[in-house]
Amino acid sequence: MKKWILMLIFVLIASVLVPHQSQVNASTNLNDISANHRAYKEIMYLVDRSIVNGYDDGSFKPLKQVTRGEAAAMLGRALKLDGTKKGTHFSDVGSNNMASGYIVALVNKGIISGYSDGTFRPNNVLNRGEMAILLNRAFNFGGQNATTAAAALMQKGIAQGYPDGSFGAQEKIVRADFSIFLARSLNESFRIKSDEVSFSTTMYVNTGSDTLNLRKGPGTSYASISSLKSGTAVAVASSASGWSHIKVNGVIGYVSTSYLSTSKPSVSPNPIPVVKSNLTVIIDPGHGGKDPGATGNGFLEKNVVLNIGKHMQDYIEKTPINVKMTRETDKFVELADRAKFASRNDGDVFVSIHTNALNGSANGQETFYYASTAAVNPNVKSSRALSIYLQARMQEVWDLKNRGVKAGNYQVLRQNTVPAALVEIGFIDSTTDIQYIKDEADRKAMGKALFLGTLDYFYHYEGRTDVLPYYKTVGAAPSYKRH
Ligand SMILES: [Zn+2]
Incomplete structure (x- = not known):
């Protein structure tokens, strides 16, 4: 045997016989x-x-x-x-x-x-x-x-x-x-490591007509990787604190656990009946054109409320309810014309959308209806009910101060001929409220809240049980009776 082979064998044996010192101790x-x-x-x-x-x-x-x-x-x-x-x-x-x-x-x-x-x-x-x-x-x-x-x-x-x-x-x-x-x-x-995690439980996205954000981490502060349609099967590794660690189509991320169900949701791809409803919602995004409305934190009221109004319109358009907007672009519309718009377009309710401002010194949400004894608009009780349902849904989606439902002598309410409410979704010049106002996903949520508040009014106040299936377009249900 050559000398170097003996050397090699000795080294090999030595390395086996003398393990790492710390392992011996432990x-x-x-x-x-x-x-x-x-x-x-x-x-x-x-x-x-x-x-x-x-x-x-x-x-x-x-x-x-x-x-x-x-x-x-x-x-x-x-x-x-x-x-x-x-x-x-x-x-x-x-x-x-x-x-x-x-x-x-x-x-x-x-x-x-x-x-x-x-x-x-x-x-x-x-x-x-x-x-x-x-x-x-x-x-x-x-x-x-x-x-x-x-x-x-x-x-x-x-x-x-x-x-x-x-x-x-x-x-x-x-x-x-x-x-x-x-x-x-x-x-x-x-x-x-993500690749060592066993994604072994099958669950299904259950969001009605909405999509579910797949995020990089467990929380809304983490970036969205993709959006998942309702009915999508996902593989779940674990869930905690309201978030599930999932894998879908080879992509790993986190989703809100409340939108997962153990059985596949029975949503038809198009839940909308063919026949149009006889209901019409009038959406009135405040201000526009030469009138910017309130300003604050670099945002203009006219742009924010038009965006939210369009989201509300999108949600209504997924149902048989008709929807008309007093403005769909950045144009100026006289207050008197807004008030007349509802009767001209056979509206059933009028929802005016605004943001508040008070030199950065106030915050929160409030909703107004016309309640004067002069009663130019005779729909006081119904306007108040509409306001109550809108305010409650607004409070559900944005965690802002509740300033309540109030009487307000606004021209678009006073001169209206249908149940009418003016929502102040938040203060555009408030550092707290702007966190919601500036965020596109939060604005969409507000559009959905105003849609649901309007449905709640039809359902509870007008007794329109035919709107019940329309809640399902967003996987929601009526509120409790509040008025
Ligand atoms: Zn305004």
Whole structure:
């Protein structure tokens, strides 16, 4: 045998006989964690870095629940904080507590806090929701509360929700799972890769005539990748905090769980009966042309309300109800002509759309109807009912202050001859309201809200049960009777 072959054999044997030093330490230290334990890799990673330790009897106790004190110690070591034992301002954590130094360091960094009675309760066991918040704060994952913190962990492949759609925020966490989540937080190579996730549950998009946004992450702040038609089959991996991790046509993303159903929705592609309804809705987008209306945050009222009016028109056009608009372009229309428009076009209701403004000092939504005893427009009761239903639907879609339904002496209401309402969808010069006003998806939602509010009026006030199927065009149902 040649000398170099002997050398090679020696090197090979040596490398087999002398494993990596850290593996020797870890595997010999823990007598209840074998190499095929589900958390083996993660526990070894943490033990090698002295972030978690075994017990004196050589065990790790993977199923033992984690206390707040233990969690603080592990997190403190993971963040390489100073763990020197010291006094704390918590009545139940003395300087002899093994985690006292880490608790002080974590409190100083704003990662962990005690209770309002001045205690820290170091022996209370930690639940998954608390863990999610701690990891988000410690590693700056961005989650602020239990819901957003759980969503951030899911999005990063650190935790998964349960098949029932919950995150199990109240469930206690054991040492094995805490080790997994901590290792994944510290080292991306431990995280769940999209291609390792099993998309095993088939569900169906259930959105009526609307489409469902497939997004990059679990939340509306994540970009939309594509939109899915109702009836589309999707493969679900997990759901939590209202969002499902899905795969559809090879694309992976997140959708709102509330628009998924376990059985295929029975929507016919065209639910619209052939016969036209005898109902006509008049939409009046305020201002136009030389009259910009209110302005604020770089937006003009005339453009915003025309856009929302057209969305409302789109929704009505998916039903047999007739729809007419006082203006469909950026043109000026006299108030008197708007008021006459309804009777000229055989309208049944008149909905005028506006945005408010008050030098940036007010916000919220309100709806007006004409209620003067002079009663030029005699439809006081019906106008009020129409306003109530519109305002309620507006409140459903935009989370803005409710300024209520009010009497208002506006010419388009006063001189009208049909039930008429003027909606102020929000303040265009408000920094809060503009978040909705500026967003195209939110404007579309407002168009849908005004459509549904009008249907609610027909259904509840006029007793028009024939509008019931029209709700199905958007997968909705009548509101409760409000007037
Ligand atoms: Zn206006």
